[in-house]
Amino acid sequence: MNANAELLNFVYQNSQMGVDTLKQLMDIVEDNHFKEHLEHQFNEYKQIHNAAKESLNKNGYDEKGLGTLEKIRTYLMINMQTLSDKTSSHISEMLIIGSNMGVINAIKNLRKYKEDAEPEILGLMNRLLKFEENNIQQLKDFL
Numbered sequence: 001m002n003a004n005a006e007l008l009n010f011v012y013q014n015s016q017m018g019v020d021t022l023k024q025l026m027d028i029v030e031d032n033h034f035k036e037h038l039e040h041q042f043n044e045y046k047q048i049h050n051a052a053k054e055s056l057n058k059n060g061y062d063e064k065g066l067g068t069l070e071k072i073r074t075y076l077m078i079n080m081q082t083l084s085d086k087t088s089s090h091i092s093e094m095l096i097i098g099s100n101m102g103v104i105n106a107i108k109n110l111r112k113y114k115e116d117a118e119p120e121i122l123g124l125m126n127r128l129l130k131f132e133e134n135n136i137q138q139l140k141d142f143l
Contacts, residue, residue, distance in 0.1 A: 003116035005061040010109050011128050012052040012063055014102055017074065018045035021098065024078050025091060034088040034142055041135060048128050055121060092142035095135065102132040 022042040029035045056063050081094055106129040114122065 003113040004059060004118055004121050005056070007109055007113045007117045007121050007125055008052050008056045008059070008061060009064040010105070011124055012049065012056060013065065014105070014128060015045045015049035015052060016065055017098075018042075018102075019049055021074060021078065021095075025082075025095075028078075028082050028086055029088065029091060030086060031088045034091070037138065037142070044131055048124070048131065051124055051127075055124065088142045092139040096139050096143075099132045099135045099139070103129060103136070106132060 019042060022038050022045065026035055026038050026042065029038060053063055078094075082091065106125060110122065110125055110129065113125075117125075
C-alpha cells in the first residue's frame, strides 16, 4: 500500500473511533453542557471521517475501517469504565487519554509520510492532529 492510502486509512480509522466512541458516550452522559460539547466533537470527527472516505474513494483506494473485534473491545471497555463512574470528569479523562494516543500516532504518521504523501492528504492529517490537540485542551475544563 502506498503512503497516501496508508495515511488516509489512518485518518479514516482514527475518526471512525472518535465517531463510534462519542456516539456511545452521548447516550451515557447526563450533563447537558458536556453532552453538547461531545456533540460538537462528534460532528467534527464525522466531517473528518467523511473527508477521508471521499479522498480514499477519489484516489481509488479501499477503506480499511476498524475491525469488528476492535469495535467490540472499545464498546465493552467504555461500558466497563463508565459502569461505576459516569461523571463528566471521568469521561473527560477517558477521552483525553484517547486523544493523546491520537496525537502521538498522528505525529508519528506525519513524520513517516511527510516526504511521500500528497499535500492535500497531509493537510487532512494535520487537521485531525490539530482537532485532537484542541479536544485535549477543551476537555480539561470538564475534569
